[in-house]
Amino acid sequence: MDAQQFLAEFKHIAHAPEGVAKLREMIYQLAVTGSLTPRSEAGDNAGDLLIGIEVTRQRLILEKKYKCIPKLENEPVQAPSDVELPQSWRWTRLLDIGEINPRNQAPDEEVAAFIPMRGIPQFHHDALVAETRKWGEIKRGYTHFANGDVILAKITPCFENGKSAAVSDIPGDLGIGAGTTELHVFRPVHEGVLPDYVYIYLRSPFFTNEGKKSMTGTAGQKRLSVDYFATRAFPLPPTEEQGRIVAKVDELMALCDKLEMQKKEYRRLQNALRQATLKTVSSAGSPHELQESWATLEENFEQLFSAPEDVKQLKGTLLDLAVSGRLFPRERWRECSGLELLESISNARRHWAECSEGQEYKEAKSMLKKLRAQHANVPASQLPEHWAWATLLQVSQAVVDCHNKTAPYVTDGIPLVRTTDICDGQMNLSNTKRVSEETYAYWARRMPPKSGDIFFSREAPMGEAAIVPEGEKVCLGQRMMLIRLFPSLFNNRFLLYVILSPSFQEQMLGTAVGMAVKHLRVGGVEGLMVPVPPKPEQDQIVEAVDYLFEICDAYTGQLNSKQKKAETFAMTAVSTLTGITTGQEEEQPVKAPHTELVAKLCLGQTPDIKTQAPLATVLARHDGEMSAKNLWQRFGGEIDAFYAQLKTEISHGWILEPEPAEVREVGSEEDGA
Template sequence: MDAQQFLAEFGHIVNAPGGIAQLREMIYQLAVTGSLSTRRDQDSDVEILLADIEQVRQRLIREKKYKRIKKLENEPVQPPLEFKIPESWRWTRLLDVGEISPRNDAPDDSLVAFVPMSGIPQTHLGALFVEIKQWSKIKKGYTHFSNHDVVLAKITPCFENGKSAVITDLRSDLGIGAGSTELHVFRPIHDGVLPTYVYLFLRSPLFVAEGKESMTGTAGQKRLPTDYFATRAFPLPPLEEQTRIVAKVDELMALCDKLEAQQQEHRKLQNALRQSTLRAVSSAESPHELQDSWARLEANFEQLFSAPEDVDELRNLVLDLSIHGLLSEKDDNDESVELFTERCISGKSDRLSAGKMKRKAAKATDVTQLDINLPEHWQRIPLDALFQFIDYRGKTPPKTSSGVTLITAKNVRSGQLNKDPKEYISEESYRVWMTRGYPRIGDLLFTTEAPLGNVALIENDPKFALAQRIIDLQPFADLNTRCAMNFMLSPTFQKLLIDNSTGMTAKGIKAAKLKQLELPIPPLEEQDRIVDRVEKLMHICGALESQLHQTKELSDRLASTAVAALTGISTEQEEEKPVKAPQTELISPLRLGQTPDIKSRAPLATLLARHSGEMMAKDLWQRFGGEIDAFYAQLKTEVYHGWIQEPAPAEMREVFAEGAGV
């Protein structure tokens, strides 16, 4: 292995998501292909070692102390053509240097080790979890092993997860044991083959990559065949070199442990810093103060957010800022919230008079207050005064293969109404089931259990039936229900829900209790402004999340390429979707326009600035790392803002060939 190449690729591997795991695999691979050790003239001859092992094997066969697999013994070794091993090494098979699936013999009353599959470690040379049992109780129906054997899980997903071990220091009378039937076992028959070196081979991509393709059986029950385990070409170095390889791998694995610990500590500190920064933003006491603290947050996005899932905290912050009244300011031209409240009272009264809802008002003392500070021009209004609660009780009508769509709690997700899974009831059942009222565009659907507190806005054709555990919240007046939905999805309101719910595992809330919960309500025009501000901030969150996804994907590709370059093993990738070709192709360089400020999300202009302000479009797209449509959408945005100079019409041409050209 070229040391300079390794150092050049090391950063790509370690910094990628799951990079340490890839680094470990690479170490195993380099170990068993001769790249981690040096040859020495005084090392023993492997040919002599193999001859000695064969003599031992034949003796054990004569003494009937060796379990043979005759159908495999005469098959030749088939070395992989893509890998070369040092001249002093030899290709052989585990079947030829040890015993496969051996059996133990011991008195029935012996106390021996028992290891279930859960006791087999996944980490490098991890400790076994051992139980002590009487031999008579486990000698039949289980896999046998003893000290110095090597075991490997053969069933999915345990094999892919690397469950394997070198058996040492069994706490039993005879140093033997038994365990899960889903184990392959290798037992060395000569001191010239180190169990720990065999273990490295079984964990290496050289063995695992093709092993995954060789598994047989149905999904969820696939197993690695004994044929593959016993006959996969095994690279055998001299004993002295095996010892040096094992020592070097242990040293490098200890380094991986330290790197992993450092990454975890870095991630822990980053999480703490991000949460502290978000708390500082949420503690702002005015829109002006919020603007300053948000600017500081945005300027440090790259340092605070490193994974797409981190952005969920930012989304929650936006929703919390909205319900606390920090995303808008009072406008004296706005209609007072008292007039809106009067319309709600009037709307509810009209429905009661028309018999469209039952007269069952909550007592004033029943209202559950929301314990937050609000702007003085807002009001706290219980949900019962804002919405008519339309719910459907009793047994849900029988499902049909077609008809009227039935919306269940599974379809209502935070902020959106999903079409899947699709269920139906008949038109006749729909008319009977929905006599309590029909959903309308602009209503909110609220889940009262499993899961609790998901809210979705009805934005199009509301002809569907609602199953149990969903309440249709139909406003009495001209409420901006998207604003109300954002408030309800905020961590502040969700905590109020949890505090007033019942149940240990599956939390739920009764409609009567839900009606008593307060919701902050600003003037109607301010509701519209809040929705607009939330959508803009959510767009920023989406762009940040997309950027983090692209960074992750690029990092994964770089790490995989680096590992393949160093080891010759390509990590399995999902089949890439064909890239959609644009109808036009830029044939001139893209040039930097007005330099964006630090707050702007301008990844293309930033890349141009790092390359003297000019790049070919294809190079810029490749460095951008996204789909071609996403690239052109981003390019259009940055040209619009003047961050990139607009290409002249003559600098574009029609593209008719298949494939992605930029």
């Protein structure tokens, strides 16, 4: 197979997630099973090579230059039944054709190579990174190797990551070295066994797949046994064919490198184009410019977005538009203003102080004292004229910092929400630490959290936020802050979207302190600036963002599905070509519809921006009609969810109902053929 044929045949696999890695696995597997290069027509036979190797091995044993492993040598070769080798090849073991974990002998003053685990390469034929030391300093307590040996990392995750090398050109006059103890070493005893071919074998799925299953030890400290390393069946070709295989593998690995570089360059250009397009959208100076830039983004969506994480940038752009007042015409809510809202919040806060008692009274008085001493730094960013800037403290009923002690955990208790339990605006209570009722009562004495409060992290990671779910009793963890609003005056989801917006996150970074770990002081959080639109406009913005995020989530589902299908295709193709087990049979098959709409689905009433009609929205962007199968694929997710959504949108008239006769059982035509 030449370079052009390789690129033409396998570039579709390379485009899948981890596709190039699968190609590399395929090349290694085909190489060591005799399917990568033309079979030799010469009279060479690996059986003759084995005889020569055994003669050399016995001579070295007599000369006491070879370390035997009697308990392993007595076991026969366990040749796999599912691999048929070429006639000129033979099954053997590394133990039978070389020395396992040999030792070097050299004067202590000689210069040798020292290679720690970090110096052992992970990728095909990358260079070893060695330093030089006196042999006497490293000959004890380390693994020995020399030029011509093959080394393999035996501990997790280094073994799984492919750390290995055919040792050559290491520094030092004698060409010997030592390194990490977490290595297995093979030293050929005959020039007919090429180290580079053994290296290919150790990287092949034929060796690694079973090797991963045979590792022993505790999690994080699992190791590949010397028994497996030494006795795993080894497919030995004649020497001349080993050389051809090594040359072909090197050639194809270079092409894989080329595919990988092309993929990275495409991704780099795509990222740059997407960021430029999103920047154009976010910097639009008028509704007309926004409409034009958004249309450009929509028309080129498939070229700009290819991975689920790309959509997160789109969400960020939508949030910046929303919290800067550019989602709707600026004249929409002129009958009220942000300043009037701030005055209402101030009055509500004073009323709270007058009516509260005990700890709440202390908190209310503390808030009023802080507000009198606070100085706001108003951002230069322009807002609609009827909006206002305010500090986080000014829009809140209360802002409370966490308790600064480490909590005593219990097995069954109240969830303690820490910074790791909040991500992307969501609070995950499925794996939280728990505290007792007594700890909760002590920690929450200032301000017991309640549904609707916002938890905000000021360190590690900084700037994450989420709303306490309805009906949940939770405790505020370390490095977290509680933000409570007056619900009738300020929408907590609007404030959440403000916090998650890139512009607010950038403001936080400018306020953060610390060198190694950036964090926010309590006063820094309280002084963060928040845009304040009238409450009705907040509600409208939240409704619009929720709807747009639903569309974004549908896009994410489609991209996830597309990536999964591409990955499954790549794995299946490689498995078919090589016989490598992929484990797909353990996964649930893709759920397919039992019925198929023969007629195309057609758009009925075009949905507006606040309508929950993702399917009709997709149809509107594709000339108002599309097959049910294509619409399902663009919708993403399970087929049952698709049909449920389709039924809803048909009932509202957003999609026209197809004729009943135009629904058939899948496969009905084939069955009748």
